[in-house]
Amino acid sequence: MSKPGGTAGSRDIMATTPAFPSEPSPADGPDTTAPAFGDAGGMAPAAPAFSPLYQQIKTLILRSLQAGEWKPGDMIPSEFDLAARFRVSQGTVRKAIDELATDNLLVRRQGKGTFVATHAEQHIQYRFLRLLPDAGNLAQQGPAERRIIECRRLRASAEVARQLALRTGDPILQVKRVLAFAGSPAILEDLWLPGGPFKGLTVETLSDDKGPMYALFETQFGVRMVRAVEKIKAVAADADAARLLDVPEGHPLLSVERLAYTYNDVPMELRRGLYRTESRHYRNELS
Amino acid sequence: MSKPGGTAGSRDIMATTPAFPSEPSPADGPDTTAPAFGDAGGMAPAAPAFSPLYQQIKTLILRSLQAGEWKPGDMIPSEFDLAARFRVSQGTVRKAIDELATDNLLVRRQGKGTFVATHAEQHIQYRFLRLLPDAGNLAQQGPAERRIIECRRLRASAEVARQLALRTGDPILQVKRVLAFAGSPAILEDLWLPGGPFKGLTVETLSDDKGPMYALFETQFGVRMVRAVEKIKAVAADADAARLLDVPEGHPLLSVERLAYTYNDVPMELRRGLYRTESRHYRNELS
DNA sequence: CAGTGGTCTAGACCACACT
DNA sequence: GTGTGGTCTAGACCACTGC
Incomplete structure (x- = not known):
């Protein structure tokens, strides 16, 4: 050796x-050993990590x-x-x-x-959907029916812009849809997407698609969702939600606000779901 | 070599x-190569894993x-x-x-x-508590005040027994408490614990203790919680919850039902929390 | 069969913490 | 300095998949 x-x-x-790869590159002999990450200027003369x-x-x-x-x-x-x-x-x-x-x-x-990894084609579909039936023996069901309520082009509010790392007024898309299991509406979702990466997204594109929305994002827009953070609350149904989810106004709903990221922690979707949880629950594992 | x-x-x-360890054990030479796991009898002549x-x-x-x-x-x-x-x-x-x-x-x-690993002494206290303030810049706070409402010895209902892997009627302990942040009640919890491992647990023990309850379980009862599964729903406050959490009856609350396990997937605690989420949220990461 | 990931070993050296 | 975990290498062989 x-x-x-x-x-x-x-x-x-x-x-x-x-x-x-190619043949051994010339200037490679002595291995100049430069630090992997330079000191990002500022104070802290600290260790070069x-x-x-x-x-x-x-x-x-x-x-x-x-x-x-x-x-x-x-x-x-x-x-x-x-x-x-x-x-x-x-x-x-x-x-x-x-x-x-x-x-x-x-x-x-x-x-x-x-x-x-992909959100399509995998047996573990709907990887980010944590809503499960209380009874059904883990019978993981894809949502039977979806209905796109709207898909609008508009300008980002200050809040949406902040979360999506855009500027106020930048073009965005808003999608609103309802998911139902066995004919009974269960989820009302609002999505906000940056206009650039999702240029060309329409109600038709969404309506025609079967399968997970994130799979569509991958194949049609080259956007791959890698991780997400959710903030969960209990809220009372307002008039709009009550109508679309077929519950009385004031009915308790699970509010799930999700910020989803692509590679390199770039936020690409803001989503707010309202879940009916009378016979379903959001499952989470702690360790 | x-x-x-x-x-x-x-x-x-x-x-x-x-x-x-000791000196090299005698019968070790030829390496008899027994399967690590025998075929757990039954059909499936299958591979011995x-x-x-x-x-x-x-x-x-x-x-x-x-x-x-x-x-x-x-x-x-x-x-x-x-x-x-x-x-x-x-x-x-x-x-x-x-x-x-x-x-x-x-x-x-x-x-x-x-x-x-331990639930005590770590900087990351309250590892299993996912309720965070909406605003506070991640200011992870331990609950300022706790009040033990009761700690009773009773017999397991069919449902509790099932979840804790006991038999109906087995002795269990029930604990009820309220946690408050800054003087405002935020969490109402009911706990069910198997009577055996937690023999001797009293209101006094619980009231005197500062720090995470799971740390107390480790030091006083030798029970270490290793992982947990939570089922989350939105519910309306009943009269009791409304009174203890200082909200109107019917107010939306986050219901968090947790089954916590020790080593080897042995269930050791069933817990049901009701969280006020007007200015706090349950945080979850997906990947 | 060849190709891929999966396991196991042995040894050298680095980074870190304590004494 | 000594001991601990952390990184890196090199090489052998096993298990699985598909040609």
Whole structure:
């Protein structure tokens, strides 16, 4: 062995890695060892933040996902190939992929490969919908009926702009719809989407679609929702909600306000759902 | 090297590992390769379920935790020591500990050691309380005031028995309390606890205690809550809740029904909380 | 069969905390 | 300095999938 054992040190993959593999790049010998992250100016002369190799690899993979090099459902290169591409050992790539897999960005399938996670095609559809029937033995049902109430183009209010990281007055889309199970309305949702990425979204597009809305977003607009944060409250139904959900005014409803993010924590959807919970509940696991 | 490279095969640690390390045990040479898990009788001649070594190690560590060999807050033996004890490599122990750490059963602290997780003493107190103020910049507050309404000994109803894996009529404890923030009542909780493990729990014990109730359970009763499942609904305040939470009858409240488990998925607490959510919300992250 | 992820090992070195 | 967890490598072999 010409190069025995561990070679920890601090290397900076970011600075010297080609976008695609090729022959050994020339200026690569002495390994100049620049810090992975520069000191973001300001006070705190602090430590330059040591970044392990596998974290850098993770960032690079993330970058490729974001750039669309591999699309939802695609198989990414094997660990061995990626190791060659990034000039690290397979184990290091493995650790990076492990973390991306636990974040649900990638899905490993033994014997087949590693795939970009998707909201479509997976057996676990409606991954972000946590409303379950009280009784039904975990019978995970997709919403039987949906009705699009409206899909309007308008300008962002200060509040919506803030949450979607836009400017007040920027163009946005608003969608309002009702989901029903077995003929009984259960969910009333309002969505606010940034106008840019979702240009061309219409009532027809939404109405024609079966399957999860996030799957539609992936295939039609290239927008992949990666994580979300929900704020849950109990509220009384106002006149509008009461009518659309077929409950008396003042009836208690679960208000679920969701902010959903794509890669790199970019907010891409604000959603407010009102759930009827007489015979269903929002399920959550703590640990 | 006398024993080069990988030694995967299938080994069964469970069958041959002493509780504590000693000199090399005699009957260890040829590695008899018994299946880790026998075919649990029945149909399905199926595969005996291959179990990786690190999973077996994980089970063994779990067993020690459950048996109280290491108590909440304790440091467990180093990876190196555990590797010697279980006669595997450090890397295998590491993988087992990794999983236990992501399950929040253990906490790794670089340079110090690996510790048994606890609900006490951690900076992240009230780990299972997801109610946050709408405005306050994440100002995580412990409930300022608590008032124990009652603590009764009684017999389990069919429903409570089912959920706590007891038999109808088994002795249980019921606790009712109110939590308030800044003088304003916010949470009304009913708890049902199995009588056996919590023998001796009184209003006084509860009233005298500051800090998280789960910390009290650990120190006084040796019961450690490991995970929980919550079912959330919107309900209208009944007369009792209205009085105790100082809201009008019919006011919308968040109903949070929690079943909490110790090690090995043994249910140990059923809890039903009613939350006021006019200026607070239940926060949840999806991914 | 080859290719992929999954497990296991052994050893070197780094970062961190305490003494 | 010593001991702990954390990173990285290299290589062998196992389990699963599909050709």
